[in-house]
Amino acid sequence: MSTTFYPEITKATHSRFLIYRVLGYLLLMLAGIKMIAVLVAVFYHESIFWVFLSSAVFTAILGYALVYKGRFASDMKSRQLFLLTTLSWLSLCLFAAIPFWLIVPDCSFTDAWFETVSAVTTTGSTVFVGLDHMPKGVLFWRAVLNWIGGIGIIVMAIAVLPALKIGGMRLFKTENSDTSDKILPRSSSLSTAIALVYLVLSVCTMLSYYVAGMTGFDAITHGMSTVATGGFANYDASFGQYKSQPHIYWIGSFFMLAAALPFVLFVSMVKGHRQALWRDPQVRAFLSIVLIATLLLTVYQISQNDRNWFDALTHSLFNVVSIITTCGYASEDYTLWGNLAIMLFFYLTFAGACSGSTSGGLKIFRIQLAALLLVKQMKLLIHPKAVWVQKYGHKTVDDQLLGTVLAFCFVYFATIAFLAMALSFYDLDLVTAVTGAATAVANVGPGLGSIIGPAGNFSSLPDGAKWWLSLGMLMGRLEILTLLILFTPSYWRY
Amino acid sequence: MSTTFYPEITKATHSRFLIYRVLGYLLLMLAGIKMIAVLVAVFYHESIFWVFLSSAVFTAILGYALVYKGRFASDMKSRQLFLLTTLSWLSLCLFAAIPFWLIVPDCSFTDAWFETVSAVTTTGSTVFVGLDHMPKGVLFWRAVLNWIGGIGIIVMAIAVLPALKIGGMRLFKTENSDTSDKILPRSSSLSTAIALVYLVLSVCTMLSYYVAGMTGFDAITHGMSTVATGGFANYDASFGQYKSQPHIYWIGSFFMLAAALPFVLFVSMVKGHRQALWRDPQVRAFLSIVLIATLLLTVYQISQNDRNWFDALTHSLFNVVSIITTCGYASEDYTLWGNLAIMLFFYLTFAGACSGSTSGGLKIFRIQLAALLLVKQMKLLIHPKAVWVQKYGHKTVDDQLLGTVLAFCFVYFATIAFLAMALSFYDLDLVTAVTGAATAVANVGPGLGSIIGPAGNFSSLPDGAKWWLSLGMLMGRLEILTLLILFTPSYWRY
Ligand SMILES: [K+]
Ligand SMILES: [K+]
Numbered sequence: 001m002s003t004t005f006y007p008e009i010t011k012a013t014h015s016r017f018l019i020y021r022v023l024g025y026l027l028l029m030l031a032g033i034k035m036i037a038v039l040v041a042v043f044y045h046e047s048i049f050w051v052f053l054s055s056a057v058f059t060a061i062l063g064y065a066l067v068y069k070g071r072f073a074s075d076m077k078s079r080q081l082f083l084l085t086t087l088s089w090l091s092l093c094l095f096a097a098i099p100f101w102l103i104v105p106d107c108s109f110t111d112a113w114f115e116t117v118s119a120v121t122t123t124g125s126t127v128f129v130g131l132d133h134m135p136k137g138v139l140f141w142r143a144v145l146n147w148i149g150g151i152g153i154i155v156m157a158i159a160v161l162p163a164l165k166i167g168g169m170r171l172f173k174t175e176n177s178d179t180s181d182k183i184l185p186r187s188s189s190l191s192t193a194i195a196l197v198y199l200v201l202s203v204c205t206m207l208s209y210y211v212a213g214m215t216g217f218d219a220i221t222h223g224m225s226t227v228a229t230g231g232f233a234n235y236d237a238s239f240g241q242y243k244s245q246p247h248i249y250w251i252g253s254f255f256m257l258a259a260a261l262p263f264v265l266f267v268s269m270v271k272g273h274r275q276a277l278w279r280d281p282q283v284r285a286f287l288s289i290v291l292i293a294t295l296l297l298t299v300y301q302i303s304q305n306d307r308n309w310f311d312a313l314t315h316s317l318f319n320v321v322s323i324i325t326t327c328g329y330a331s332e333d334y335t336l337w338g339n340l341a342i343m344l345f346f347y348l349t350f351a352g353a354c355s356g357s358t359s360g361g362l363k364i365f366r367i368q369l370a371a372l373l374l375v376k377q378m379k380l381l382i383h384p385k386a387v388w389v390q391k392y393g394h395k396t397v398d399d400q401l402l403g404t405v406l407a408f409c410f411v412y413f414a415t416i417a418f419l420a421m422a423l424s425f426y427d428l429d430l431v432t433a434v435t436g437a438a439t440a441v442a443n444v445g446p447g448l449g450s451i452i453g454p455a456g457n458f459s460s461l462p463d464g465a466k467w468w469l470s471l472g473m474l475m476g477r478l479e480i481l482t483l484l485i486l487f488t489p490s491y492w493r494y
Numbered sequence: 495m496s497t498t499f500y501p502e503i504t505k506a507t508h509s510r511f512l513i514y515r516v517l518g519y520l521l522l523m524l525a526g527i528k529m530i531a532v533l534v535a536v537f538y539h540e541s542i543f544w545v546f547l548s549s550a551v552f553t554a555i556l557g558y559a560l561v562y563k564g565r566f567a568s569d570m571k572s573r574q575l576f577l578l579t580t581l582s583w584l585s586l587c588l589f590a591a592i593p594f595w596l597i598v599p600d601c602s603f604t605d606a607w608f609e610t611v612s613a614v615t616t617t618g619s620t621v622f623v624g625l626d627h628m629p630k631g632v633l634f635w636r637a638v639l640n641w642i643g644g645i646g647i648i649v650m651a652i653a654v655l656p657a658l659k660i661g662g663m664r665l666f667k668t669e670n671s672d673t674s675d676k677i678l679p680r681s682s683s684l685s686t687a688i689a690l691v692y693l694v695l696s697v698c699t700m701l702s703y704y705v706a707g708m709t710g711f712d713a714i715t716h717g718m719s720t721v722a723t724g725g726f727a728n729y730d731a732s733f734g735q736y737k738s739q740p741h742i743y744w745i746g747s748f749f750m751l752a753a754a755l756p757f758v759l760f761v762s763m764v765k766g767h768r769q770a771l772w773r774d775p776q777v778r779a780f781l782s783i784v785l786i787a788t789l790l791l792t793v794y795q796i797s798q799n800d801r802n803w804f805d806a807l808t809h810s811l812f813n814v815v816s817i818i819t820t821c822g823y824a825s826e827d828y829t830l831w832g833n834l835a836i837m838l839f840f841y842l843t844f845a846g847a848c849s850g851s852t853s854g855g856l857k858i859f860r861i862q863l864a865a866l867l868l869v870k871q872m873k874l875l876i877h878p879k880a881v882w883v884q885k886y887g888h889k890t891v892d893d894q895l896l897g898t899v900l901a902f903c904f905v906y907f908a909t910i911a912f913l914a915m916a917l918s919f920y921d922l923d924l925v926t927a928v929t930g931a932a933t934a935v936a937n938v939g940p941g942l943g944s945i946i947g948p949a950g951n952f953s954s955l956p957d958g959a960k961w962w963l964s965l966g967m968l969m970g971r972l973e974i975l976t977l978l979i980l981f982t983p984s985y986w987r988y
Contacts, residue, residue, distance in 0.1 A: 079876060343918035343927060347911065370904045377901035381975060382573060382985055399893055406900045407871035410864045413907075417841065424837035430942065431924060433837060448924065481875060491876055 019084050021070030023091055027063030030095055031056045033144055037099070041137035048103045048137050055098045062095075082482050082491070085160055089152075089474060093117050096145055103138055104128065110463045117470040119145035121477040122153065122358060124231025124328040124445035125452070127459040127466065131236050136217060142232045143221035150228025150358040151198050153477065154263050155191050157356045161479060193267045201266075202227045205255040212248045226252060227259045229358045231328030231445040238454070239318070239329040246310070249318040249331055257290070260325035260353030281393045282354050282365045286324075289351070289364070293320045293344055297337070304338050319454075323348040326360040328445020330454035342448060349438045349447075350416075360443030360476055362412055365392070369405045372397060411480050416441050419472045426465045436465075440472035441480075511564040513578050517585055518560030524589055525554035527638055531593070535631035542597045542631050549592045556589075576976050576985070579654055583646075583968060587611050590639055597632055598622065604957045611964040613639035615971040616647065616852060618725025618822040618939035619946070621953040621960065625730050630711060636726045637715035644722025644852040645692050647971065648757050649685050651850045655973060684761065691760045696721045699749040706742045720746060721753045723852045725822030725939040732948070733812070733823040740804070743812040743825055751784070754819035754847030775887045776848050776859045780818075783858070787814045787842065791835055798832050813948075817842040820854040822939020824948035836942060843932045843941075844910075854937030854970055856906055859886070863899045866891060905974050910935050913966045920959045930959075934966035935974075 034056035041049035093116050101112035111127045118125045119142050128134065206223030210216060218234055225232045235241040242248040261283055268276035277283050297316035301307045315331050322329045323345055335342050352361015372390050379388055390397040419437035428436065428451070435447035436458075446454045451461070458466065475483050485491050528550035535543035587610045595606035605621045612619045613636050622628065700717030704710060712728055719726045729735040736742040755777055762770035771777055791810035795801045809825050816823045817839055829836050846855015866884050873882055884891040913931035922930065922945070929941035940948045945955070952960065969977050979985050 082875075339921050339923050339927070340918045342924050343915055346924060346928075347915070373897060374901045374905055374908075377898055378975065378979055378982060379984065380898075381576075381979055382982070399897065402897065403867060403893065404871055404874075406904070407868045410900070410903070411868055414868075421837055421841070424834045427833050429833050430836050430840060433833070434840075481872065485872055485875055488872060488876070490873065 017070040017072065019070070019080065019087065020066045022084060023087060024063045024066030024068070024070060026088055026092060027059050027066065027095060029148075030092060031060035031063055033148065034059060034099070037137055037141050037144065040140040041135070044136040046135045046137050048099075048135055051099050051102045052137060052141075055095075055102070058098075059095050079491070081160055082485050085156065085482050086478060086486060089120065089478060092148075092152075093120050093474075096120060096141075099141055100138070103135065108463070110466050111459070114458065114466045114470050115142070116145065117473050118445075119230065119232060120149040120152075121443050121473040122146050122149045122228045122230035122326070122360065123440060123443040123473045123476075124225065125439065125447075125458045125469070125473075126232065127457065127461075129236060129457055129459055131234055134234075139217075139221055139234050143224040143230075143234075146228040146230025146232050147202070147224035149477075150224075150230060150259075151195060153228075153358050153360075154194055154198065154356065158194060158264065159191055161482075190264070190267065193270075194263045197263050197266045197270075198227065201255070201258060205251075208251045208255065209248065212251050213245050214242075214248065222252075223255075226255050226327065226329075227358065229256060229259050229325045229327040229353075229360075231322070231326075233329055236457075239322075239331045243331065246314045249314050252329065253317050253321045256321050256325045256327045256329075257287075259327075260286070260321075260357045260359040262354045262356035264356050279393075280354075281368065282363075285368055286354050286364045290317075290320060290324060293324070293348065297341055297344065300340055301337055319345070320348065323444060323446075324351055324361075325353045325357075326442055326444045328439075330446060333453065333455035335448060335453050335455070346435065346448060349435060349442055349444050352442055362409065362442070366405050366409055368392065369397060369402060370409055373402050373406065408479070408481070411484070412441065415472070415475055415480055419468060422468045423465050426462045428461070428465060436461075436469060437472055440469045441476035443473060443476050511566065513564070513574065513581065514560045515564030516578060517581060518557045518562075518564060520582055520586060521553050521557030521560065521589060523642075524586060525550045525557055527642065528553060528593070531631055531635050531638065534634045535629070538630040540629045540631050542593075542629050545593050545596045546631060546635075549589075549596070552592075553589050573985070575654055576979050579650065579976050580972060580980060583614065583972060586642075586646075587614050587968075590614060590635075593635055594632070597629065602957070604960050605953070608952065608960045608964050609636070610639065611967050612939075613724065613726060614643040614646075615937050615967040616640055616643045616722045616724035616820070616854065617934060617937040617967045617970075618719065619933065619941075619952045619963070619967075620726065621951065621955075623730060623951055623953055625728055628728075633711075633715055633728045637718040637724075637728075640722040640724025640726050641696070641718035643971075644718075644724060644753070645689060647722075647852050647854075648688055648692060648850065652688060652758065653685055655976075684758070687761045687764075688757045691757050691764075692721065695749070695752060695760075699745075702745045702749070703742065706745050707739055708736075708742065716746075717749075720749050720821065720823075721852065723750060723753050723819045723821040723847075723854075725816070725820075727823055730951075733816075733825045737825065740808045743808050746823065747811050747815045750815050750819045750821045750823075751781075753821075754780070754851045754853040756848045756850035758850050773887075774848075775862065776857075779862055780848055780858045783845070784811075784814060784818060787818070787838055791831070791838065794834055795831055798834075813839070814842065817938060817940075818845055818855075819847045819851075820936055820938045822933075824940060827947065827949035829942060829947050829949070840929065840942060843929065843936055843938050846936055856903065856936070860899050860903055862886065863891060863896060864903055867896050867900065902973070902975070905978070906935065909966070909969055909974050913962060916962045917959050920956045922955070922959060930955075930963060931966055934963045935970035937967060937970050 034052050037052040038049045038056065041052060093113070096119070097112040097116035100107055100115050101109055104112070114127050117123070124146065131139070202223055205226050206219045209223055210219035214222065221234055233239055233241070239249065239252060261277065262280065265276045265280055265283070294313070294317045297320060298309065298312045301312035301316060302309055315334070318331045319334045334345060350362055351367065352363045353359035355363045355365050369392060372392065376388050376390055379386065390402070416437045419441065420433040423433040423436055429449065431449040432447065432451050435449060436452050439445060439447040439452070446452065450456065452458055458469070528546050531546040532543045532550065535546060587607070590613070591606040591610035594609050595601055595603055598606070608621050618640065625633070696717055699720050700713045703717055704713035708716065715728055727733055727735070733743065733746065755771065756774065759770045759774055759777070788807070788811045791814060792803065792806045795806035795810060796803055809828070812825045813828045828839060844856055845861065846857045847853035849857045849859050863886060866886065870882050870884055873880065884896070910931045913935065914927040917927040917930055923943065925943040926941065926945050929943060930946050933939060933941040933946070940946065944950065946952055952963070
């Protein structure tokens with residue numbers, strides 16, 4: 001069963017060693033990507049190539065050692081996946097942070113850690129200023145971390161989270177999923193197909209950006225951070241850089257939207273189910289929200305700010321899509337549009353897009369299921385003895401699943417509230433603390449207010465706040481419970 | 495069975511007519527209270543007494559007509575209680591608003607409606623300025639509306655909401671509750687006992703205030719708005735008026751806390767269960783939160799603002815208690831204490847105190863039950879096949895009940911979010927819109943920010959915003975679903 005993955009397995013050992021091997025492979029992959037960064041730096045005649053090179057060698061040696069240590073390990077229990085998933089993201093961040101720390105001037109380890117976590121979790125909040133003059137190697141490194149974070153998220157959402165039964169992801173168990181306690185070989189063919197979709201989508205984005213007038217380098221890096229809904233741009237002005245090329249905003253909006261749809265449905269469409277996307281209740285709701293918010297802001301800008309309709313529509317669409325897909329680019333400082341716009345972007349920060357995409361946040365389907373519970377409860381108030389069967393699309397939603405989803409909603413908002421409280425200990429104002437916490441946990445990128453708003457930057461925050469925000473980004477990316485569960489005593493009692 | 499309540503019933507008619515009779519009694523009671531306001535105005539030689547008098551006569555006539563119309567009505571179905579409850583609060587507000595509208599100079603009907611809804615729902619947000627020079631009759635009217643709102647809330651929480659099964663109130667069904675479909679005569683003796691507790695508590699508060707140095711008038715009116723956790727004060731500075739008499743803050747804190755505890759437990763204590771209060775899980779959590787928040791703010795003020803410890807403790811306690819009990823007095827502008835304080839008060843605004851008290855908000859037990867669901871879900875993630883029995887105090891919490899509670903939490907925050915969005919259409923800033931919505935739905939009183947903060951006032955808001963906020967206050971007081979359900983088509987299909 002696991003032969004395709006681990007042909008070398010000859011005997012089973014303690015499953016803990018499998019964690020070593022997986023982490024080892026991860027570091028080897030990271031070392032490989034660092035080698036690509038070496039090539040980029042060399043291509044642009046940047047002397048920093050040696051940092052990437054030596055760090056790649058260091059990472060590779062450690063990775064190989066871990067793989068060697070775990071070479072005899074067999075399959076593992078689903079429960080250990082919590083630990084493995086958390087450790088994977090943590091070690092990826094740790095070893096990816098080294099180049100930032102060594103290369104960028106005045107970059108403390110805190111800043112390097114923040115930037116890396118922000119990159120790998122595809123949050124896209126930045127503490128770097130002067131991006132316009134940053135070495136190409138560093139900009140590439142930021143973008144490629146966004147990109148591998150993006151694929152990591154989808155694989156996690158497809159292969160790991162449903163097995164962990166976190167936050168209602170069970171709803172998206174595919175036919176390939178088996179119900180045994182053995183996890184790793186599950187849905188390997190689906191993961192491959194999805195990785196392929198991710199790759200194709202990335203290349204399409206890059207080509208479109210290039211044709212639209214970006215430089216080759218910008219097209220490649222922005223393509224990566226678009227499809228990952230990561231949101232790292234190569235300029236301090238983010239996508240404000242392209243204000244004279246509005247067609248770039250339309251291309252960006254299109255591909256951000258695509259990256260925020262369930263990737264499984266793309267695979268279904270390729271397999272012949274042409275209607276898969278349009279029939280999905282989550283996709284419909286998501287696109288409706290985007291449409292309504294965009295039109296509302298367009299009308300608002302035309303009436304309030306006396307803007308021409310094309311400009312209003314272009315910037316409304318781009319920024320709404322950017323925030324709800326949790327990409328986090330900004331074409332301009334939308335907080336200047338007015339209070340209604342600020343409120344709308346505040347809400348969009350929490351929402352997130354579709355499950356099984358690269359986006360973060362609460363996800364539309366959870367909001368829909370919570371609404372489903374409400375409808376059911378209201379029916380029960382009127383007809384107390386009736387029995388109601390809730391449907392989501394064609395699937396029956398049992399109470400157990402609803403409980404999981406609502407527990408997730410609760411822990412999601414509780415985490416944001418807790419994080420905001422922690423941030424206010426560093427004397428950050430209400431709006432900065434709350435939106436900072438929300439944008440971190442939802443992996444969006446920009447917050448609101450004068451400090452971390454779309455025109456701002458996270459660099460001026462106190463070090464402690466940066467650590468809390470990094471924790472928030474990681475928690476958000478790990479759907480919170482994966483990380484939280486490691487701190488319960490009963491997890492370790494086995 | 496219903497003889498004690500309606501000895502005159504001789505034959506059953508359509509149950510709709512019972513709604514008339516109940517509303518009629520309500521208006522007769524309101525007319526009676528208006529007569530007390532007449533006495534107050536006469537006592538202070540205020541010419542406005544004729545307004546109260548004529549409005550009392552008008553209300554009494556209408557009330558009598560309604561009672562007469564419904565004189566043959568028999569008992570009603572529990573479903574009709576939604577309509578009856580909503581109509582009761584609405585008609586109370588409507589007929590109580592008349593004196594404000596006629597007496598207060600420059601008072602539009604919008605302002606009169608806002609102030610009345612704020613009074614009757616015990617929110618305590620005010621649009622009146624120059625309270626210090628307001629006729630005593632008007633100040634009395636504000637306070638007494640707070641007070642009858644307060645008793646209305648408890649009776650509703652004891653006798654109506656458990657029957658309606660809204661938001662987990664079923665947990666507090668008393669032994670007196672029967673399970674039949676007949677509602678009104680239920681728990682009448684308990685309601686009487688609780689009304690008595692309310693009365694005794696009010697008198698104690700008034701006497702304490704008077705002994706502490708308030709004028710007789712202030713002692714009576716503030717006593718009423720304290721025990722109702724209404725929060726209307728007789729001065730523009732709210733309780734800042736008493737900054738030279740810190741013992742008044744301690745007395746106020748004590749009685750606000752008492753009024754925010756479950757009144758049923760007072761009855762139990764009187765009946766001999768001395769430990770009833772301390773053994774209640776909700777009371778323990780509530781007092782713990784108060785303690786922690788107070789100590790945190792005390793230390794914060796001592797260290798940050800260089801305040802002496804007694805002052806810091808007094809004002810921390812008073813304002814924390816005032817906000818979490820949803821009373822809403824302010825002893826000073828606590829938003830000047832610093833960002834941490836603002837954040838804390840922001841959260842306290844949502845929380846609310848104990849169920850079955852006069853307080854509003856989400857209520858502590860709902861937060862506890864949501865946490866219970868989270869703990870259960872985390873256990874399920876680790877041991878997927880185990881069966882867990884959740885306990886709250888000595889009561890078993892089934893999934894059905896948890897669903898009700900979580901649906902309530904969802905609709906609570908959704909209502910606040912929706913209301914905040916509506917407010918931002920009137921160009922209110924993020925903080926004003928969000929805290930305005932929260933303080934209305936939670937029936938607290940003050941919000942945050944420069945406009946509606948503890949040092950501010952709701953008078954400068956646009957008329958439309960005042961109507962939305964009034965709706966929010968009513969929805970909060972009706973535990974949202976009671977009102978919402980009237981807008982579903984299936985409610986009316988019977
Ligand atoms: K992002
Ligand atoms: K209040």
